[in-house]
Amino acid sequence: MPYTSQSMDALREVGDELADATVATLFERGEVGQFNTLMRWFSEAGQDLPDGLPEVAREYLRATSAPPSWVDWGEMEKARLFFIDNNVHISTALSFAAMPACYVVPHIAELLSATHALAYPSRRMAETGQFTVYLMRPDAFEAGSRFIPAAQKVRLLHASIRHHLRRENRWDVAKRGVPICLEDMIGGQMMFSIQVLDALHRLGIHMSADGAQSYYYAWRVVGSMLGIGLEHMPADLESARQFSDLYMTRHMGPSEDGARLTRQLIDLYEEVVPGTVFDPVVSALIRYLIGDTAADWLDVPRSPAWDSAIQTAPVLLGVLERLEDNSPLAAWALDRLGGLTTNLELSSLTRGRVMQYAIPEQLKAEYGVTSTASRTNRWTPPPLSDPPRSGPPGSGKASAK
Template sequence: MIDAAAFEALKFQGDPLADAVVAELVSTNRVHVVNEVLEHFRTNDQPIPEQLPGVVREFLVATDDPPAWVDPDRVARAYEFFVDDGVHVASVLTFGAMVNCYAHARASRALTLTHGLNQPQRRLSETSQFVMNMMGRDAFGSGGSFVPTVQKTRLIHAAVRHFLTASGRWDVEADGVPICQQDMVGALLIFSVQVIDGMRRIGISVTEQEAQDYYYVWRAAGGMLGIPADAVPESVDEGRELSAAMVEAAYGPSPEGVVLTRHLLDLYEKLFPGKLFDGIVAAMVRRVVNPEVADWMEVPNSRAWGRVVDVGTRLMRTLERSEDNSALATTILDRAGALLLGGSVRNLTNGQSTTLTIPADLRERWEAEGRAPDLPDGKPATTPG
């Protein structure tokens, strides 16, 4: 596992390939041209647009392949896990992973300086779309859409680093570069091992094999994102150790984190009609994240709603144990997650310039098994094509 000194050095490492592209585009005033072209670059099989500047085309060619060690069988197993439990992954990502991201003061400050304090929809939409594309069938190969997602993400991060550093509002000497490799490792662990742990906290059964396979896909994604291979542990257990020793140890309170969390809670309280159930969202957050993090982020603490969530967790565990033998139990579990994801789609696409696109293969599997989320007018979330 990476040692403390090497992990600290990651604060000052960006993404040389993507950073060089953005520097060239800015110096030649061609950023807007690239934005317009890449908006329509969405699938792995799609030819690289001819009208792109040469420096961008070279970047897309150089970053087109997953790491050589990626095993398609393990990726396929992770896909099956996501078919079964993707809606629960979405639940924990919503209630826990985002708040854990906000508990990192440097990351919250970068988000605030980039997007402002009141845009949780954008951050959640981008993260959800990344995960959806990553967990689609053959995400790294023919028919998938994850490769351009990763490539665009790297360019966006490079643009943020460039403009935030140039703005004079970021102290590189004290804080490292914005969206540094240390931040990238932290985000990878939050969305992988911490999501698995959060699922287990709310009563969702995740086998060790499923946890290893889900983490494996995130490791592959990390390689495609340009994260140094030696910075990401090979096993989920080692990832959990690094998360506790380096990532969670850096959590703490910040004004930006508190405000970002409050806006996220406000967004998800809209899932429930009226004011009667407002406390349930905060109680779910407190169930998924560590109590100290919830306190730092000033997540409301209601004993009554906490007891409701405790009862619900015990019920979830009971239903999980009976899932193989009970069609009713399966229906309750799946629809609970689907309703949350459907609510996410409703809120994220309401007045937003982006939509949450569920890959066609995932939607087909979920629809066949009665798990697909619906929009309020009965229309499903969009699929490619």
């Protein structure tokens, strides 16, 4: 379907009826604390629901306990193999392109700030990384996996934020639409799918067209499980490009929340980099992947030497990929190393804990809510969409160009 400013405006009026009704009932009955306590023990698909779970929550969990009936499992397996082959690169793109893309949309940065734990700034990255790893495991949709319960809890988390902001009248629905509306949910889906693929392309990663499409397909499945109707989601990478470009053009810009969240992200990864000499590489990589305009909006520091040096990354990665192509042993070793690196990064972010995605009984006080594949047929990104005739000054794309 073609996306227009008018059709996108309509999506801003829609939330998630099922999850919203579930959360509203839990709050009305004073059952949120009981629900969160019991749900800490519910983390695997097929697990018996705990005794004492509120009935409305039990009904929601039963209704959302299976993947969509239309899933093509062959496509999902291709997506998993694509992830295995590119897991380090995908983790890099998620950290240094997708997350900053979230922060460059002011109202999204505001929402994230409302739920961010300042004493634990890595939580958002930990949740995103853990969620993606769960999705790409071979047993992601089988009994014993952690992905389906994670998706169910994330959906309720989004609904709880909508509940708080609307009940406390802290969000101008008439002007801004529903908080975490359908447009924003699809926008987030684009940031973690096509904008990740854009970042991989920017890094010079060789991706087959078939592999890229399968990876995007997996995120369509995720979107459906997070409450996005199939009729609203871009059907393929070409329509995803149209939606992503229009969404970013409509909303991206500078904000204090975005700059603060970006600073937290940079600080987090500078702590991971040994010593201090290489610290500027973090900012340089973000700037390289999202472009100077978006980076300036987010107050990403400039470092002329490192900003120039980072542009050699595609050459260095190309050498590794040629080695991987020409040697099965090297391919095996690099895949193993990639998996270990991704797991090490995730372990550092989560501090060895499982992220619980609990329903917040209140939002942050400072926000003001007090609560009661093959390498042939190489993929190249779809061309940029024509921007709409009207839009915010200085608007543009946040994904790699």
